[in-house]
Amino acid sequence: MNSVQTRSAEKALSGGTWLIVCGAMLYSILTVTPLMAKHTADEWDWTAPILPLVVDAAVVIVVKLDDVLARLGGDGGRWPVALRWMTGLMTLALNTADSALKKDPVGVAVHSVAPLLLIVTAETSLAYRRAIAAAQMALAAEQKAEHEKAAQAAQERAERAERKAREEREQARQEAREEREHAEKLAREQREHEAALAREKTEREERRLRQEREDRERAEAAEREARERREREREQREQERLRLEREAAERAEAEQLRRAEAAAREQRERAERVERERAALLERGPVEDKLPEGEARQVVAAAFAAGLTVRQAAERCGWSTGWVNGLYSEHRKAAAPAGAELALAGQ
Structure with a gap:
């Protein structure tokens, strides 16, 4: 069983336990309150529900604390057991007292169902929770052992990998030394070849720059001449436009x-x-x-x-x-x- 199934079982157990506890509390209050009202002074009838509420509150405390202790794997000793049985017997006595006083065995049997179910459910849920807690502890111990085993295996694999890596590094250093010597030889030859290529490239670059400079100067001269020609044409168009405007103005004025x-x-x-x-x-x-x-x-x-x-x-x-x-x-x-x-x- 995995952790998800365990949590699902715990939720089902907790939900069922609290459902039985709440039902028993409600049934106990409805059953015991009339009995307490009969045995209480008339002016204090309103206090009749207090006693069943107090007893049921003790039941809630016992069930909740047993749940917490079971989850933590602890043991509260004898007093929690005494309180659990005392509250259960008190609930049983209060629920069956009215029928017992009336000498009604059927009523006693009927009204004892909820208290007995509450007592047995409290003990059973405690046992279930302790069993689940023990199972979880065993599962955790098993998982821890598996983790330790896996960690040890991983450490051994890491050591083997480290030894292999050291051997590979040593071999790589040897190969790198040989390759470095060979590379230095090739680099010298390459540098000499690159120097020759660089000289040729420099000469070609100088020739190209000189040619580009000459082309640029010719282009600038052509551009300057074209700009001057456009400027002269623009001035002529502007003078023509002014002349036409002046003539049109003179004609309009005339x-x-x-x-x-x-x-x-x-x-x-x-x-x-x-x-x-x-x-x-x-x-x-x-x-x-x-x-x-x-x-x-x-x-x-x-x-x-x-x-x-x-x-x-x-x-x-x-x-x-x-x-x-x-x-x-x-x-x-x-x-x-x-x-x-x-x-x-x-x-």
């Missing part, structure tokens, strides 16, 4: 000046035409009949622009002064924002 002159000329012509129309309207003089409204409005606008009075404008269009005065008011309102905009523009 076109703008031409448009401005044309606009000014058109504005002067429009102003002269308006002035002639206004003068023609005002030269008519007073009329006898009312002019059509559109023509009358033109006459009033011309009179307002010429600075004539309302009466003079009314005489020239044939309409009433009130109507003309209304048109004058409209022209004044229209002229006020224009004047403000002109003033702001002048600022």
